[in-house]
Amino acid sequence: MPQVRIRGDPAPRFDEVSGNGLHAACRHSRGESRRSCTPVRGPAADFPRGLKVSSNGFGQAKAAAAGLLLALVAGVMTLAAAPALAQSASLTNVATVAPPAGTNDIDPDNDTGTATVTISAAGGYSFCAAPAGSATANAIYSIVNGVEIWRYEPGASADAMVPELALPTVGGNVNALMIDPVRDRLLFHASTGSMVWAYDAGNGGWYQALASGLPSSDFPRAGMAPDGVGYLVAGGASPVVYRLTANATGFGYSAQNIGNLQYDFAPTNLSSGDLAFDADGFGWIAAGQDLYRIDFSTPGSPQATRQTRPLLNGQPSTIQWAGVAFGDDGRLYVANNSAPSQYFAFDQATGILTPQAPTGASGSRDLASCAFPAIAEPELSVEKTLAEVNGQPYVAGSAVAPGDVLSYAITISNAGGAAGTLFSGDVAETLPANTSYVAAGNDFTCAGTACTNTSALNVPANGSAGLRFVVQIDDPLPSAVSSIANAVTFPNGHIDCAAAGNDCEETTPLGPVTSIAKTSSPASGTTVSPGDTIGYTLTVTVANAATNDAITLTDTLGAGLTLDGALPAGCSAAGQVVTCVLAAGAAVGTHAFDYSATVDADATGAVGNVVVATTPPGGTDPEPECTACETEHPVVPASIAVAKSADPASGSEVAPGETIAYTLTVT
Missing domain, CATH: 2.120.10.30 (TolB, C-terminal domain)
Structure with a gap:
């Protein structure tokens, strides 16, 4: 460190005077040799009034040491030149003191001092490639x-x-x-x-x-x-x-x-x-x-x-x-x-x-x-389809039925340049009405009717990934239900279902569910007698959707019955066989055919008949379910009684020539 001798006691104290330089004042009496001293730092240091200190400082020193600070200087610097650790070089520092006005400088030749010190010079090192630095790459x-x-x-x-x-x-x-x-x-x-x-x-x-x-x-x-x-x-x-x-x-x-x-x-x-x-x-x-x-x-x-x-x-x-x-x-x-x-x-x-x-x-x-790449954004879109019914590929537009297991595919596509992640809870489903949750093969977990994806899904750039949502249709269904509607949503805003190209909803038609019932008057099981008339009603109930195929009802009358009266529209007879046809397109509701038959005089035991419902081969509708397809009536055998009466009554006295009237009664 350069030492500058200033005549007079007490020796002054002064602070650092440059951002990269440090000067120390030492106490000297006339004739004394210079001695080392401790530098004073901090803004509290005071100076003799008018004292001016100048130096080549370490601006030249920096040039002499490949632009590096002195380790010995940095040890006492504040933020402008914080403590540093360096390597080696040597340099000379020159300091000059200008005495205050009115001060007698008795030794002007001592106003300038020099010192040569050895310092460490840090090796040049670049961390960034051009233009920020000179490194060959951004390691x-x-x-x-x-x-x-x-x-x-x-x-x-x-x-x-x-x-x-x-x-x-x-x-x-x-x-x-x-x-x-x-x-x-x-x-x-x-x-x-x-x-x-x-x-x-x-x-x-x-x-x-x-x-x-x-x-x-x-x-x-x-x-x-x-x-x-x-x-x-x-x-x-x-x-x-x-x-x-x-x-x-x-x-x-x-x-x-x-x-x-x-x-x-x-x-x-x-x-x-x-x-x-x-x-x-x-x-x-x-x-x-x-x-x-x-x-x-x-x-x-x-x-x-x-x-x-x-x-x-x-x-x-x-x-x-x-x-x-x-x-x-x-x-x-x-x-x-x-x-x-x-x-x-x-x-x-x-x-x-x-x-x-x-x-x-x-x-x-x-x-x-020192690398700062441009990062692309994911661009996600969605398409929802019904992929499988009962484990088999679903044919678009075909109807489903009560009890069917529906597996929906939610396909997420990414047209962006970066992979996108849909985290757990980012994809939401609502359990469709008239269905129940199926755990097997399901990527969603439900709390009540609210369902969300269980695990995160990564979608690579220019690729796709999918989720499955599985439910089962209730059986039986209310007859007025005509379809199963389902929609996927994205509660955290990753995909806008309203945006063009996104398909978030799937509505699947239910096929018609038909059932057949045969009733009679008097009711099945009631005894009848020869000659009695029995009324029959064939009822077809259509639920969920209009029929696509005709339904043929074949009712064969048993022995002891003979058709009686005209047949309703849609029905015909051939011998003991009555055939009624409900045409395709029958609306949801009930459709009835009424006709009657007479119990033959010689009928014995019981009289009955059975109706059978069929749809055309290759049709799309399921076979109707027969809920009550047979009737039977026990026959009471005929009982004949003969009664004879007389007038005057039997046992009365009569005279010769008197007329007696006889009556024979058969019941």
Whole structure:
């Protein structure tokens, strides 16, 4: 350090006089040799009135040392030149003192002093490719406690430690690795002192980038946007967020609390994660199994919106990602901090994670890069169809029947450039009226009539994926029910069913359900006698839909019955066979045919008949159900009684020649 002798006692104290220079005043008596002294720092230092100190400072020193700060200077600097660690070079510093007006300078030859010191000069290191820096590619950097920095080139079989970036003097946990793309600097947060450190060769290598430590001691998630503004996110369900902004001059940064991050859906795990930025300045934060997007430009507390759930080997990953960073190839690289530790690449288009190289440090506390790719958006659409009935492919437009099991296919297509995820609860169904839930093969879970998808569904870019919703039609059905209507909705707004190209509803016609009943008057089971007349009614009941096919009723009269009277329209007779036809298109309701028959005089035992209903071969309607198709009447045999009477009555006395009248009565 240059020493300047100033005559007079007491020796004055004065503060630093340049952003990168430090001057110390030493006490000297006339004739004394110079001696070392302790520099005074801080705005409270006072100066002799009118004292002026000038120096070539370390502006020249920086040039002489490849533009680096002196380690010995940085040790007492404030934010403008924070403590730095450097490597080696030598330089000479010149300081000049101008005495205050009216002061007798008894030794003017001693107003200028020089000193040559040996300093360390940090090696130049670029973290960003052009135009931000001079690196050949935007590599991915990893940090572990120690402090060690590792460099990974996507596609390489291994990463490599960068020895010139080691900082073993910083203890405790390190995290929040970031690269400032505007200034080509590497930054991280250390729990010790809750300080942000930065590496810039132009400032002597590593230095403390904040004037003082942050209130929070740990920031597991951090990243810098393309504009060089960084964000540090603490841990927890509603973590505090600090915005990190480079100072207008110097190498330091300022941190501002901008509120607490709010998740639209709580992460599956809050213990780790990291933050990376895309070309549009959106932050992508890994939290638990999912990726969230943050628009830091909106006012108020930052909001994290869940975007997608990466899949590893076809399933959501249970690995807790400690670091995330984009690569030049547009993929998002992640790494974990527990053994076995390795890099994984997430393809935004497919939604799939693939293992990459292992981490050389057997762990990674955080990742960072200078890559900011443009991220495409998913463009989802939906088509709902009835795929199967009773396990068989459904023919569009055909009718279904009570008791049928309906399996609906909900096909989600993605015309966008990035995979989309429909999370559990993002797809909703309402159990159709007159149906019940079927668990087998169902991708939905119901609470009452409200049903939502049970698991997340990933839809790759330019691909599709599907869900199944399975129900069974009630049996029996109310006769007025003519169709089964079902609609899918998206309560969280991922798909707009009203938008062109989306088909969210499916209405399936019910086929006609027909039943046949035969009644008689007197009722079946009532005794009859020869000569009695029995009235018959054939009733066809049509439910749910008009018939598509004709229904033929064939009623064969048993022995002891003879048709009596005219037949109704639609009926004909051939001998003992009565045939009635209900034409196709019969409406929902009841349709009756009435005719009668007489019990023959010689009928004995019982008389009865049976009706049989049929539809044409190859017809579409199911065969009618016969609910009561037979009648029977017991026959009471004929009883003949003969009675004879006389007038005068039998036993009366009569005279000769008197007439007796006789009456014979047959019943």
